[in-house]
Amino acid sequence: MASEILGLGDRFRSALTRAWSDPSDTHLAMRRPSPEVWSAVEYGCHVRDVLLAQRERLFQALVEERPAFVPIYRDQRVVLARYGDEKPEQVAGELTFAATLAAWAFDGLEVSAWSRTCIYNFPEPSERTLLWLAQHTLHEGEHHLIDIGRVMESATPR
Numbered sequence: 001m002a003s004e005i006l007g008l009g010d011r012f013r014s015a016l017t018r019a020w021s022d023p024s025d026t027h028l029a030m031r032r033p034s035p036e037v038w039s040a041v042e043y044g045c046h047v048r049d050v051l052l053a054q055r056e057r058l059f060q061a062l063v064e065e066r067p068a069f070v071p072i073y074r075d076q077r078v079v080l081a082r083y084g085d086e087k088p089e090q091v092a093g094e095l096t097f098a099a100t101l102a103a104w105a106f107d108g109l110e111v112s113a114w115s116r117t118c119i120y121n122f123p124e125p126s127e128r129t130l131l132w133l134a135q136h137t138l139h140e141g142e143h144h145l146i147d148i149g150r151v152m153e154s155a156t157p158r
Contacts, residue, residue, distance in 0.1 A: 001134045002107035008047070008141040009096030015148045016044055016088045029088040033154040038078065040148045040155070044091040045083035046074060047144045051098035054137040055105045061118040061130055068119035099141075106134045 016029055029040040038046070053072045060067045077083070114131040128136075 001138060002103040004138050005051075005106060005134070005141070006099055006103035008051070008138070008145075009092075009099035011145055012044055012047065012095040012099075012141070012148070013092040015145055015152070016040055016092045026088050028152065028155040030084060031151075031155045032084075033151055037151065038147070039084060040151045041086055041088050041091055042078055042083040043144045043148050043151065044088070044095055045081065045086055046078070047141055048091060048095045048098045049077065049081075050074075050140050051095070051102040051137065054133060055098075055102045057118065058102075058105050058109075058130060058133060061116050061133070062113060066117050066119065066127070068125070069121055071121055102137060106137075 029044075032039045032042075049072060057067075057069050060069070073080075109130065114129060114134075116130050117127050118130070118133065119125050120128045120133070120136075
């Protein structure tokens with residue numbers, strides 16, 4: 001699973017850059033198709049931050065017994081962290097770095113650690129294992145790659 005998490009970096013780089021023919025035409029990745037739908041860059045920033053948060057949660061669960069994780073406030077973070085002002089090329093690089101860090105952390109787990117538990121608070125508090133945490137981390141990345149594909153397609157002139 002760590003190799004799949006690692007691969008998210010390259011997949012996001014491709015997703016953030018594939019839809020425009022001129023690399024300087026970054027506005028397509030920064031355009032929201034509608035006010036309530038994030039732009040490709042905003043989705044990329046979200047996944048970058050999820051990867052970093054999941055890594056920290058993993059370490060917390062290795063040190064503490066059954067920790068309850070604080071939320072990352074994903075919707076508020078889009079505004080507070082000014083995701084929409086970030087540059088696609090920089091986000092792509094940061095995503096690669098975050099995926100590398102997360103993958104390295106999950107790859108280093110001993111077999112017995114995968115069954116350690118934590119309380120994951122989204123969408124409601126639930127007891128989860130570190131195996132689930134890794135699977136969910138990968139799922140988040142793959143899910144948002146689909147979102148980016150849809151957003152970029154809608155932003156690309158026909």
